[in-house]
Amino acid sequence: MLCASCHADNALGLPGEPGVSNLSAAMHTAHAPRMGPAGNLTEVCYACHPGVRTQCQRDVHLANGMTCTQCHGNMVAVGNPAREPWVDEPRCGTCHARPGFEFEQPNTLYRDSVGHKNVHCYACHGSPHAITPTVTPLDNIQANYVQGHPGTIDTCTVCHSGGPPGGFFHKRDD
Numbered sequence: 001m002l003c004a005s006c007h008a009d010n011a012l013g014l015p016g017e018p019g020v021s022n023l024s025a026a027m028h029t030a031h032a033p034r035m036g037p038a039g040n041l042t043e044v045c046y047a048c049h050p051g052v053r054t055q056c057q058r059d060v061h062l063a064n065g066m067t068c069t070q071c072h073g074n075m076v077a078v079g080n081p082a083r084e085p086w087v088d089e090p091r092c093g094t095c096h097a098r099p100g101f102e103f104e105q106p107n108t109l110y111r112d113s114v115g116h117k118n119v120h121c122y123a124c125h126g127s128p129h130a131i132t133p134t135v136t137p138l139d140n141i142q143a144n145y146v147q148g149h150p151g152t153i154d155t156c157t158v159c160h161s162g163g164p165p166g167g168f169f170h171k172r173d174d
């Protein structure tokens with residue numbers, strides 16, 4: 001059975017049936033009060049999302065003690081029918097502010113956003129739940145290889161041969 005034939009699902013681009021809740025709202029709202037023993041997991045979301053062993057979230061935020069709900073809210077919040085699933089996601093710029101810096105582009109997910117003269121955010125920071133430096137050595141291999149230390153790609157000569165032409169800017173346009 002294709003759940004999205006009735007429950008709208010942006011991940012599949014399917015509109016669902018009128019009057020039926022979207023799949024994300026149905027799943028998170030219906031399960032919020034029915035987690036049973038899974039409700040005792042440190043990360044309750046790992047009851048369904050990968051996972052205690054898979055370590056979907058393994059980034060610098062985890063290393064700083066942050067959990068899913070600090071960025072996403074709890075299951076009731078994720079299940080809020082007013083949210084647009086897969087579109088209304090956490091944004092770096094909600095928590096991070098720094099003079100002269102810009103973060104996600106307006107109405108654009110992190111994964112699709114660019115900064116520093118159209119370089120993708122993830123080229124320097126890694127993918128959303130693996131923002132470097134991560135707690136898993138494999139995610140740090142690229143940074144170690146190209147610049148000799150893990151974390152954000154912050155070494156200009158990784159990309160600019162012969163040294164950069166001016167000061168660093170984090171905005172899309174100087």
Ligand code: HEC
Nearest residue numbers: 001002003004005006007019020021022026027029030031
């Ligand atoms: C033929 C249409 C149809 C299909 C297919 C369908 N659903 Fe539903 N589902 C409904 C309707 C109608 C409701 C009740 C109204 C609502 O919740 O919007 C519902 C309710 C739910 C609820 C809330 C139940 C509760 O106790 O509150 C969940 C969770 C759910 N569906 C998950 C799924 C999943 C997972 C699949 C795929 C395996 C699926 N549905 C497939 C029509 C469907």
Ligand code: HEC
Nearest residue numbers: 009011023024027031045047048068072074075078085086
């Ligand atoms: C009972 C199983 C279940 C649990 C527990 C669960 N999820 Fe989900 N989650 C799902 C399913 C199924 C989907 C896929 C929905 C779809 O295909 O649209 C999903 C999709 C999502 C999405 C992407 C779609 C959207 O709404 O933007 C986010 C974000 C998400 N979950 C966050 C969480 C967080 C945070 C928690 C813990 C607070 C959590 N989930 C707990 C089943 C669960």
Ligand code: HEC
Nearest residue numbers: 043045049057061066067068071089090091109110111128
């Ligand atoms: C530091 C904040 C942060 C934490 C902590 C976090 N997420 Fe996310 N999550 C995000 C951001 C940001 C996005 C949207 C990425 C984008 O815009 O491309 C996202 C997207 C998602 C999605 C949608 C999938 C996708 O590819 O867009 C799911 C599902 C999800 N998170 C689940 C989780 C779960 C489960 C946890 C805990 C194990 C978690 N998140 C912890 C920030 C966070």
Ligand code: HEC
Nearest residue numbers: 060061064070071090091092094095096110125128131152
């Ligand atoms: C819910 C708030 C929140 C969101 C959303 C969030 N962060 Fe963070 N971030 C933090 C906190 C708290 C820390 C740890 C304390 C600190 O360094 O400020 C941190 C640390 C970091 C660090 C390490 C900073 C350093 O100097 O060590 C980086 C890099 C980072 N975040 C990038 C991102 C990116 C990229 C996103 C979006 C994909 C994001 N953050 C989303 C709250 C957030």
Ligand code: HEC
Nearest residue numbers: 092096098103104113114115116119120121124152153154
């Ligand atoms: C060319 C590499 C590069 C690109 C592209 C890039 N960044 Fe950064 N980013 C950096 C550097 C370098 C820092 C500063 C790290 C430090 O202070 O240690 C930084 C810092 C950050 C921080 C932490 C700010 C703070 O101090 O709290 C966030 C959040 C962030 N970037 C998000 C983004 C987002 C979102 C995008 C895409 C729109 C992006 N970055 C694109 C290199 C980049």
Ligand code: HEC
Nearest residue numbers: 116117119123153154155156158159164165166167168169
């Ligand atoms: C991940 C790759 C990457 C890293 C790391 C990087 N840059 Fe860049 N930078 C680019 C790209 C791509 C351009 C656009 C080049 C073009 O349009 O010809 C650019 C353009 C620039 C420009 C504008 C040059 C012009 O001709 O308009 C300046 C200045 C600059 N970078 C400085 C820096 C500094 C300083 C650092 C180190 C702190 C740095 N960059 C790190 C990829 C990078």
